[in-house]
Amino acid sequence: AGNYYYYVDDANYCGSSSNSCMVTINQPPCSVTATCNVISTVSCNGYNDADIQVYGYGGMEPYIGEGLFINYGAGTYIFTVEDAFGCLANCTTTVTEPDLLQTICSTISDVSFYGGSDGSALVDGSGGTPPYSGDVGLHTNLSAGNYYYYVNDANNCGSSSNSCIATIHEPVCNFFANCVVSTSISCNGGNNAEVTVIASGGAPPYIGTGVFSNLSAGSPSFTVEDAIGCTATCIANITEPDYLYAMGSELSQ
Numbered sequence: 496a497g498n499y500y501y502y503v504d505d506a507n508y509c510g511s512s513s514n515s516c517m518v519t520i521n522q523p524p525c526s527v528t529a530t531c532n533v534i535s536t537v538s539c540n541g542y543n544d545a546d547i548q549v550y551g552y553g554g555m556e557p558y559i560g561e562g563l564f565i566n567y568g569a570g571t572y573i574f575t576v577e578d579a580f581g582c583l584a585n586c587t588t589t590v591t592e593p594d595l596l597q598t599i600c601s602t603i604s605d606v607s608f609y610g611g612s613d614g615s616a617l618v619d620g621s622g623g624t625p626p627y628s629g630d631v632g633l634h635t636n637l638s639a640g641n642y643y644y645y646v647n648d649a650n651n652c653g654s655s656s657n658s659c660i661a662t663i664h665e666p667v668c669n670f671f672a673n674c675v676v677s678t679s680i681s682c683n684g685g686n687n688a689e690v691t692v693i694a695s696g697g698a699p700p701y702i703g704t705g706v707f708s709n710l711s712a713g714s715p716s717f718t719v720e721d722a723i724g725c726t727a728t729c730i731a732n733i734t735e736p737d738y739l740y741a742m743g744s745e746l747s748q
Contacts, residue, residue: 525582527554537592539652543568545590554578596623598646598659606665610723612638616661623648639665668725670697680735686711690731697721
């Protein structure tokens, strides 16, 4: 395309540039176009592993700027394609990424009695790319304590950094001991007292209950333990009679 100048001479050399002519050659407008396609998206939140394919169409081959472009993160990108004539075309594409994978722990039920193991927790996932694996699901037969869980997704984006904690509680010991002086000391300084120790609540059978004999005056303590390790203490107050004195007096005649 462009302007071209020509002139004609004759047999007598009468021609000159003053009798030249101009011919204008036009070209069609640029017809090259560009197309951008995301052929693989970001696998995990924050990663840079997306691939973009750029194609050129129309115009005159070969094209500059087309091909496969790799390792892109989330964002919007503009690519330019140029054909053999220098015509340019742009295309725009947006790379997305999944939401951050998170592990969600929910306590469904706490332990119903002290020392028990009937607690339960539910583990689920959010974000990432379902389906989820790992610790997802219902966890039962849990005793009191903290439990750490994590969830993985279809692109293996899970790690210990996205774990969660489920806390299972248990009730306090509901256990009591009672000391009863069932037999008192008969004489001052004696050791024939008896104390009956009774337990209530908690989880039978109990250790430390019964009748304790041959006790002297004082305030002995007794500790009772139930089947799940709860303990309770009571104190018995054992008294004794005063010392017996014999007293005499002289009678006058």
